[in-house]
Structure formats: structure tokens, C-alpha cells
Amino acid sequence: MRNRTYNKKKLLIVFLCAVCIVIVLAGRLVWLMIFEADYYQEKAQALHERERSIKAARGRILDASGTxxxxxxxxxxxxxIHSQITDPEEVIRALSQTLEMEESEVREKVEKVSSMERIRTNVEKETGDIIRKMDLDGVKVDEDFKRNYPYDELASTVLGFTGADNQGIIGLEVKYEEYLKGQDGTILTTTDARGIELPGEAEDRIEPVPGNDLQTSLDYNLQMYAQQMAEKVMEEKQADGVSILLMNPQNGEIMAMVNVPEFDLNDPFTLNTGVDASILSDEEKQDALNQMWRNRCINDTYEPGSTFKIITASAALEEGVVELDDTFSCPGYRVVEDRKIRCHKVGGHGQETFVEGVMNSCNPVFIDVGLRLGADTFCDYYEQFGLMDLTGVDLPGEAGTIMHKRENIGTVELATMSFGQSFQVTPIQMAATVSSIVNGGFRVTPHVGVRVLNEDGSQKLVLEHGKKDRIVSEETSLTMRAILEKVVSEGSGKNAAIEGYQIGGKTATSQTLPRSANKYISSFIGFAPADDPQVLGMCIIYNPQGVYYGGTIAAPVIRDIFENILPYLGVEKE
Structure with missing residues (x-):
């Protein structure tokens, strides 16, 4: 009786445990089948679906007139698709011949066990159509888009280019990526448990949404002509490079921006220097490519030289430390502390007024003006003119000004800064600041993007580029326009004069560091018409050989450009 009672207790315990397990399993089953049904249904569906991406067409980039x-x-x-291939040898042979690839390379990808393996991207459509007609089991041909630049090298450092994934890398392509990129679509197909697509099952498609077009302020004709002029002077002077910038000084719209040598946008990973890339290490080649892609107007700084005298003169007039008829003496140099700073005219200019000092680009005159301003006031105007800030141009990689700290500016530093040496700015900063001085005194933000357009060409968004702050009075702006017109009509900028047009401007010749290398940068900034500027042009020639004075080699470039583009812009001769 004792054994029978003991066994009954054991059976009861086992029975109760089994009942509990069954109840738990039933509860779990109910939970999965009712409350988690949607989740697991989606998981099961995903196991039987294969997804392929449909690339969206990238938005176009247009010039001001729609080109x-x-x-x-x-x-x-x-x-x-490995699981769908029925005749691997036929697939390998057909693809290697049609795509002109090594058979071993194709075999490796075909025999790789994966859900989908890409053989090649960016295949010409005609070739893709040939492969599609072969109707090979397991071979998929999906249409895609590749960026195409109709004019190859034109505005290469401004437009930029895209990578293999069709995303922007430099220039406008990366700056306006959010508008240009579009939204990819997908193709969904149903497969069995082995991953083979089921015959007769329709494909589900989510159509791609194309990107928006970007309309710019660039003008194809002006860009093309400016590039031709830059290439011409670069060849004539055997220079390292030439940059030309054309801008509307009233609103900051960039009409042309050239940096030669430009590179081929349709082949951006081939060096334009003629160097055999095969002898370079990967790091050396990447450094060379980065240098080739640089936009010198935006990414590089330089000593502006005498073009900066426009800014020093504006600050002096605004502060009231100089009058137009103030007289100065130039013996050919000025002694500042223990330094003898020379004028470009060895024998000196003798007695001259302030206006004549600007016309003659006389260093001693500007040393005296800078010392009258004083370091603190000079720095205050430097900041007021926006020179310590970025311009805000809508291109990536803008460099900042390299300047002495205020507390480190002594008499010698102030003297050299007054005529544009011992500090560095970007060309776009100089162009923006001079535009602001001659347009009535309002700071402008240089920019290329103007508006974003829908696929049908309608306007989606007008791009805003900062507010206009006054940096000098209208009176100072008017005076500077008159002085700079005299620089061209009677002074050092005479090589930029055009009969029938009032041209204002300033020449410059600066020496690069180290000074012992005897390398120079020649430049000229001009605007027209002088009484109501509609276009500002800037030419910078890096390391020209032979004669290197800005008034001799850079001013004629802007003259030739203005002579041809002013009628095109509707500016009539007087």
C-alpha cells in the first residue's frame, strides 16, 4: 500500500507538469498565431521576395538660359542569381565575350553562392539589350543612370562629378545633393524556398522619383569664352595655372568661374598632367587627383598684392584719415622701423596726391595711409568688410583668410598689409569684397545656385543667399568707382581700357612664399560700366614666365573678355 501511494503521487506530479507544459505551449502558439501573426507573416513573405533597386534619374544642372x-x-x-542559373558554362562564356571580361573573373562571380552577384555596372545600354535578348537563366539586366557632362571639361571644378553610386563628390554635385539625388525605386519578385523566382508571378514595382533640376547663374557662352582666354594666356606665359572669375557685383551671381587646367568630368579619375599614374603609389595618385580637382578660386589662398589697395583706400576714406587731394612723397621706398620697403618704381613717383598714388599703385603712399589708420582701426575695417569670415559661396571647401592676430600686428606688419602683403585671402573673397565696395556699399554673397526646378520645369524653390549688409557708405563707394576708373583710363591699369566703355579696376603683382623662389602671381580686378557696375571680372595668373606684371599680362585678359561680353550682356558703348 505504501508503494502504491508513492507511485500515484509521482504519476500525479508528472501529469501536472505535462499539463503545465501543454498549457504554456498552447498559450505561446495562440500568442504567435493571433497577436504576432502580422510580424511573422511579413518575415515569411520576406523570405520569398527578392528586392532589386531601380536607380532614380539624377536632376540636371542648367545654366542661366537653360543649357x-x-x-x-x-x-x-x-x-x-546563383540559384537560378541552369547552365553556368553558357552564362560564363556569353557574359565574358559580350562584356569583354576575363573568363576567370566572370566564373568567380557566377559560381559564388550568394543571393545576387553583380558582374558589371555602367554597361552601355546597347550591350545590356544584347544580353537581355540572350534570355539566359539567372542573368538579370537592370537599367540604371550614369552622369553625363555634354561639354567635358567646361566648369569642371564648379560643377563637380558623381561617383559610382551616382552621389556627388565635389562642386555643385555634392553641395546640392539633397535636391539632385532623387529617390530610388525597387523591383520585388516572389521566389520559392530555394530562392528561385516563381514563373507567372508578377513583379511589384515601386517607381523611382527623379531628382530636381538645379538652375545656376553660370552662362555657358561666358564660361566657354573665359576658359578659352585662360587657356590662351596660360600657354603664352607658360604659367602653372590661370583662374578667371566673372560675377554680377550687384547680387553676387557668378556668371563664369574658370580654373585651368580643367579636367574631364566624364573621366575624372584620369590625371590631366600627363603623368603616368601607373608609376604612382595609391597615396600619390590620390594626392594628385585631389590637387587636380581643387577650385583655386574657392579652395586656395594667395597674397592679393595691390588689388588689396582698393580695400585700404576704402577704409581710409570711410574713416576720414585721407582726402583725395592729400599729397605724399615717394622717393622709391619708405623706411619703417628697421625695414626699407621699396616701391615698384625704383626712382620713386615724387610728389603725388592720394588719387595719383592709387593710379600709380604706389606702395609708400599706402604705407602712410595704413599708418594713419592704425592697426586697431585697420583690423576693425577688415572685419567690417567681412574679410575674416567665409563668403558663404555655395561651393564646398571654401578656405578662410590667413591673417596676423590683432595683438601681433606691429608697424612693419601694418605697413605691408596696407598694400596687400603678409596675409592671404581667397580669390572669391577678394571678388566679393571689391563687388561690395563698388556696388553702392552692400556686402554680397557670391553664389552659383539660383533656383530648384521640378521635372516639368516649374519652379520649386528659389535659393536664398544671405542678407545684404552695408559695409561702406554710398559716398565712399561712388568715390572709389571714380578713382578706379582713373586707374584704368590714366594709371597702371591702362591695358584694360576699352574705347567707348568706362572701365574701373586695379592691377596687382605679388610674390609667393618663399620669396627666394622668385615666383609671382599676376592679377587684375576690373568692373564695368564704372558708374553702374554690371559685371566684375578677375584674372589671376599663377607663376607666369617672363614678364609677370599684372598690368601687363592680366589686365589685357579682362579687357579682351569685357570687349566681347559687354555687348552680349546688353551694355552699350557710350
Whole structure:
């Protein structure tokens, strides 16, 4: 009886445990089938669906008149699905011959066990159509888009280019990526448990949304002509490079920006220097490419030299430390502390007024003016003119001004700064500041992007580029326009004069560091018409050989450009 009672207790315990387990399993089953049904249904569906991406067409980049500067062309992506291939040898042979690839390379990808393996991207559409007609089991041909630049090198450092994933890398392509990129679509196909697509099952498609177009202030004709002029002077002077900038000084719209040598946007990873890239290490080649892609107007700084005298003169007039008829003496040098700072005219200019000092680009006159201002006031105006800030140009990688700290500016530093040496700015900063001085005194933000357009060409968004702050009085602006007109009509900028037009401007010749290298940068900034500026032009020639004075080699470049583009812009001769 004792054994029978003991066994009954054991059976009861086992029975109760089994009942509890069954109840738990039933509860779990109910939970999964009712409350978690949607989740697991989606998981099961996902196991039987294969997703392929449909690339969205990237938005175009247009010039001011609608000329297409960056477009798309249709290409194909060739892929294989391992589980669907019925005749691997036929697939390997057909793809290697049609795509002109090594058979071993194709075999490695075809025999790789994966859900999908890409054989090649950016295949010409005609080739993709040939492969599609072969109807090879397991081979997929998907249409894609590749960026195409109709004018190859035109505005290469401004437009930028895209990578293999069709995303912007430099220039406008990366700056306005959010508007240009579009939204990719997808193709969904149903497969069995082995991953083979089920015959007769329709594809589900989510159509891609194309990107928006970007309309710019660039003018194809002005850009093309400016590039031709830059290439011409670069060849004539055997220079390292030439930059030309054309801008509307009233609103900051950039009409042309050239940096030669430019590079081929349709082949941006091939060096334009003629160097055999195969002898370079990966790091050396990347450094060379980065240098080739640089936009010197934005990314590089330089000593502006005498063009900076425009800013020193404006500050002096605004502060009231100089009058137009103030007289100065130039013996050919000025002694500042223990330094003898020379004028470009060895024998000196003798007695001259302030206006004549600007016309003659006389260093001693500007040393005296800078000392009258004093270091603190000079720095105050430097900041007021926006020279310590970035311009805000809508291109990536803008460099900042390299300047002495205020507390470190002594008499010698102030003297050299007054005529544009011992500090560095970017060309775009100089162009923006001079524009602001001659347009009535309002600071402008240089920019290229103007508006974003929908696919049908309608306007989606007008791009804003900062507010206008007054940096000098209208009176100072008017006076500076008159003085700079005299620089061209009677002074050092005579090589920029054009009959029938009032041209204002300033020449410059600066020496690069180290001074012992005897390398120079020649430049000229000009604007027209002088009484109501509609275009500002800037030419910088890096390391010209032979004669290197800005008034001799850079001013004629802007003269030739203005002579041809002013009628095009509707500016009539007087």
C-alpha cells in the first residue's frame, strides 16, 4: 500500500507538469498565431521576395538660359542569381565575350553562392539589350543612370562629378545633393524556398522619383569664352595655372568661374598632367587627383598684392584719415622701423596726391595711409568688410583668410598689409569684397545656385543667399568707382581700357612664399560700366614666365573678355 501511494503521487506530479507544459505551449502558439501573426507573416513573405533597386534619374544642372551642363544617360547593371542559373558554362562564356571580361573573373562571380552577384555596372545600354535578348537563366539586366557632362571639361571644378553610386563628390554635385539625388525605386519578385523566382508571378514595382533640376547663374557662352582666354594666356606665359572669375557685383551671381587646367568630368579619375599614374603609389595618385580637382578660386589662398589697395583706400576714406587731394612723397621706398620697403618704381613717383598714388599703385603712399589708420582701426575695417569670415559661396571647401592676430600686428606688419602683403585671402573673397565696395556699399554673397526646378520645369524653390549688409557708405563707394576708373583710363591699369566703355579696376603683382623662389602671381580686378557696375571680372595668373606684371599680362585678359561680353550682356558703348 505504501508503494502504491508513492507511485500515484509521482504519476500525479508528472501529469501536472505535462499539463503545465501543454498549457504554456498552447498559450505561446495562440500568442504567435493571433497577436504576432502580422510580424511573422511579413518575415515569411520576406523570405520569398527578392528586392532589386531601380536607380532614380539624377536632376540636371542648367545654366542661366537653360543649357544643360550636367545630364544623365541610360546604362545597365548586369547581375546573376546563383540559384537560378541552369547552365553556368553558357552564362560564363556569353557574359565574358559580350562584356569583354576575363573568363576567370566572370566564373568567380557566377559560381559564388550568394543571393545576387553583380558582374558589371555602367554597361552601355546597347550591350545590356544584347544580353537581355540572350534570355539566359539567372542573368538579370537592370537599367540604371550614369552622369553625363555634354561639354567635358567646361566648369569642371564648379560643377563637380558623381561617383559610382551616382552621389556627388565635389562642386555643385555634392553641395546640392539633397535636391539632385532623387529617390530610388525597387523591383520585388516572389521566389520559392530555394530562392528561385516563381514563373507567372508578377513583379511589384515601386517607381523611382527623379531628382530636381538645379538652375545656376553660370552662362555657358561666358564660361566657354573665359576658359578659352585662360587657356590662351596660360600657354603664352607658360604659367602653372590661370583662374578667371566673372560675377554680377550687384547680387553676387557668378556668371563664369574658370580654373585651368580643367579636367574631364566624364573621366575624372584620369590625371590631366600627363603623368603616368601607373608609376604612382595609391597615396600619390590620390594626392594628385585631389590637387587636380581643387577650385583655386574657392579652395586656395594667395597674397592679393595691390588689388588689396582698393580695400585700404576704402577704409581710409570711410574713416576720414585721407582726402583725395592729400599729397605724399615717394622717393622709391619708405623706411619703417628697421625695414626699407621699396616701391615698384625704383626712382620713386615724387610728389603725388592720394588719387595719383592709387593710379600709380604706389606702395609708400599706402604705407602712410595704413599708418594713419592704425592697426586697431585697420583690423576693425577688415572685419567690417567681412574679410575674416567665409563668403558663404555655395561651393564646398571654401578656405578662410590667413591673417596676423590683432595683438601681433606691429608697424612693419601694418605697413605691408596696407598694400596687400603678409596675409592671404581667397580669390572669391577678394571678388566679393571689391563687388561690395563698388556696388553702392552692400556686402554680397557670391553664389552659383539660383533656383530648384521640378521635372516639368516649374519652379520649386528659389535659393536664398544671405542678407545684404552695408559695409561702406554710398559716398565712399561712388568715390572709389571714380578713382578706379582713373586707374584704368590714366594709371597702371591702362591695358584694360576699352574705347567707348568706362572701365574701373586695379592691377596687382605679388610674390609667393618663399620669396627666394622668385615666383609671382599676376592679377587684375576690373568692373564695368564704372558708374553702374554690371559685371566684375578677375584674372589671376599663377607663376607666369617672363614678364609677370599684372598690368601687363592680366589686365589685357579682362579687357579682351569685357570687349566681347559687354555687348552680349546688353551694355552699350557710350
Amino acid at each position: 544643360v551642363l550636367a545630364d544623365n544617360r541610360t546604362v545597365c547593371t548586369i547581375s546573376v
